[in-house]
Amino acid sequence: MNVYILVVDDEPDVEALFRQQFRRDLRAGRFQMEFAASAPEALKRAAEVRDPSLILILSDINMPGMSGLDMLPKVRAEHPDVPVIMITAYGDAETRRKAIERGAVGLLTKPIDFALLRQQIDTRLEQAA
Numbered sequence: 001m002n003v004y005i006l007v008v009d010d011e012p013d014v015e016a017l018f019r020q021q022f023r024r025d026l027r028a029g030r031f032q033m034e035f036a037a038s039a040p041e042a043l044k045r046a047a048e049v050r051d052p053s054l055i056l057i058l059s060d061i062n063m064p065g066m067s068g069l070d071m072l073p074k075v076r077a078e079h080p081d082v083p084v085i086m087i088t089a090y091g092d093a094e095t096r097r098k099a100i101e102r103g104a105v106g107l108l109t110k111p112i113d114f115a116l117l118r119q120q121i122d123t124r125l126e127q128a129a
Contacts, residue, residue, distance in 0.1 A: 003031045003128050004049050005121065008042040008059035008068065009087070021114045022121075030125065031055070039063060039071035046075055046082075054082050055124040058108075058117075061088040061095065069098055076103035085120060087112060 007018055015035045025031060034049070036042035039059070046054060057075060061068040068086055075084060083105040088095055091109035099107050108117060 003053050003055045003125065004034055005031055005055060005124075006034045006036065006042060006045055006049070006057045008036045008039065008057065008063075008071070010037050010060065010063040012037075014060075022118075025121075031121070039066035039068060042071060043074055043078070046079055053128075054079060055128045056121060057082055057084045059084060059086055061086050061090075061099070069102055072099070072102040072104060083124065085117075 007014065018033060018035075019026065022031075022033065026033065034045055036045050042057070042059065046057065057079075059068040059071060068088075072084060072086070075082070084103060085106045085108055086099040086104045087108045087110060088099075089110045091107060096107045106120070
C-alpha cells in the first residue's frame with residue numbers, strides 16, 4: 001500500500017528541505033510526500049488521495065489567502081481519521097490553543113525538529129500497517 005504525507009506550505013524551499021530530510025525513507029518507498037503551496041490546493045490534493053493511504057497532513061499556519069488554521073476544520077471534516085500537525089514560526093500558547101481547538105493533533109515550531117517529526121511519522125506508519 002502506498003501511504004502519503006501531505007505537506008502544505010507556501011515557502012518554495014520547504015519541498016526541497018523535506019525531500020532532503022526524508023530522502024532515505026522516500027527512496028525506500030516507506031511513504032510518499034505530496035506538496036501543496038496553498039490551503040485550497042491542499043484540500044484538492046487531500047480529496048484526490050483515497051483513505052487510508054493519506055496518513056498525515058503537515059500544514060504551515062501562516063499562508064496567503066486561506067491560513068492553515070482556516071483550512072484545518074475543512075480538512076478534518078473531509079478526513080476525520082487523518083491527523084494534522086500544524087507548523088508555525090510562532091509557537092505561542094494562543095496559536096497552540098487555536099490549532100488544537102480546530103482539530104490539530106500537534107504543533108511544531110520552526111525550525112522544525114525533524115527527529116521529533118520522524119517519530120510522529122513512524123507512529124502513523126505503524127498504525128497504517
